[in-house]
Amino acid sequence: MTSAPTTRLRSTESEGWGHWSAQLPTEGFVQRTVGAAMRDRDEGRRARARRSAWIVALSLVLVAGAAYGWTERWAHRRARTDASDARIAAPERIEARVDDVTQAAASAVTATIARQPQHPPTTVSPPRARRGLASPASSASSGRRIEMPRCNCQEWFCDCVETP
Amino acid sequence: MPAARVLPELDRATLDGCRAGDGAALGVFVRRHQAMVFAFLSRTLGAGSHVEDLAQEVFLRACRALPGFDAAGTARLSTWLLTIASRVATDARRKRKLSFAPFEAGQLLVAPGTPETERRRAEIGLALARAASELSDAQRDVFVLAEFHDLDTRAIAAVLRIRESTARTRLFRARERLRELLRGVWEDR
Numbered sequence: 001m002t003s004a005p006t007t008r009l010r011s012t013e014s015e016g017w018g019h020w021s022a023q024l025p026t027e028g029f030v031q032r033t034v035g036a037a038m039r040d041r042d043e044g045r046r047a048r049a050r051r052s053a054w055i056v057a058l059s060l061v062l063v064a065g066a067a068y069g070w071t072e073r074w075a076h077r078r079a080r081t082d083a084s085d086a087r088i089a090a091p092e093r094i095e096a097r098v099d100d101v102t103q104a105a106a107s108a109v110t111a112t113i114a115r116q117p118q119h120p121p122t123t124v125s126p127p128r129a130r131r132g133l134a135s136p137a138s139s140a141s142s143g144r145r146i147e148m149p150r151c152n153c154q155e156w157f158c159d160c161v162e163t164p
Numbered sequence: 165m166p167a168a169r170v171l172p173e174l175d176r177a178t179l180d181g182c183r184a185g186d187g188a189a190l191g192v193f194v195r196r197h198q199a200m201v202f203a204f205l206s207r208t209l210g211a212g213s214h215v216e217d218l219a220q221e222v223f224l225r226a227c228r229a230l231p232g233f234d235a236a237g238t239a240r241l242s243t244w245l246l247t248i249a250s251r252v253a254t255d256a257r258r259k260r261k262l263s264f265a266p267f268e269a270g271q272l273l274v275a276p277g278t279p280e281t282e283r284r285r286a287e288i289g290l291a292l293a294r295a296a297s298e299l300s301d302a303q304r305d306v307f308v309l310a311e312f313h314d315l316d317t318r319a320i321a322a323v324l325r326i327r328e329s330t331a332r333t334r335l336f337r338a339r340e341r342l343r344e345l346l347r348g349v350w351e352d353r
Binding site: 017019020021022025026029030031032033034036037038040041044 | 185187190191194195198199202203204205206207211212215216219220223224227228285286288289292293296311312
């Protein structure tokens with residue numbers, strides 16, 4: 001290398017790469033880097049603490065939310081159970097009410113019937129004799145209309161239709 | 165090939181001190197490896213002010229990852245640090261779109277009055293850097309690790325996370341290309 005020609009850059013390949021000098025660290029690089037590493041470490045510790053706090057807070061919120069949701073669900077389920085129990089008990093009550101209404105209606109109808117004036121017993125007329133075949137007995141009832149009952153009245157109920 | 169620059173490993177106590185965040189131990193760790201990290205970054209990315217920032221980033225990442233480093237494992241601390249440095253370099257290329265910038269003549273810091281030999285050596289260095297800038301980033305990384313950090317292809321593959329055959333191919337092509345580019349510089353044998 002010491003006797004290299006001035007006209008050309010010559011070197012042997014084996015030692016040549018050593019000439020490719022690298023950039024050297026600057027003064028104080030070690031101190032700056034160590035300081036940065038310590039700050040980074042502290043920052044990392046603080047970040048971990050913050051992250052842990054967040055995780056704890058988030059866990060608490062989740063647990064509280066789950067507990068609230070569970071309680072609500074439990075209450076809702078209990079309310080639904082009560083409602084379905086009430087629904088199951090309903091037929092007896094409805095039956096009882098229907099009986100009450102029926103009895104009330106029956107008594108009202110009976111009272112109405114009792115209040116109505118008594119009609120004289122209707123006489124059943126014999127069928128009208130054919131013209132020309134009239135018997136002496138039939139002549140007395142001739143010209144009367146026979147009123148047939150148009151309703152079905154029981155003891156407690158009557159569907160009579162009042163005719164004018 | 166330059167003489168092997170195998171750094172002595174940190175002793176156990178210093179390593180434990182680094183893991184525990186001891187400032188003195190971290191100082192020893194940085195002081196021991198700073199030249200290697202600067203050399204790798206400046207040769208793969210080109211010299212400049214960004215090298216110091218990236219070197220600091222390498223050491224910060226290393227300090228964060230030190231608790232996970234297995235001193236009893238197969239990887240040496242220096243190789244492990246080069247792995248981090250190569251990832252920092254890759255990230256820097258991707259994020260900042262860094263392109264390789266070799267030393268310019270003004271950056272050679274050859275003071276006037278320097279002996280002719282030194283001046284010539286610096287000029288050779290500049291020629292080498294310019295030739296290396298012709299390589300692809302992948303080839304340059306492999307070449308720098310092999311030539312300046314004394315790693316074999318297996319270690320290079322581990323550092324760059326590539327297959328060993330890929331590392332071998334890249335190294336072969338890088339050497340061929342450089343030989344071609346520097347035909348006028350190398351002394352005829």
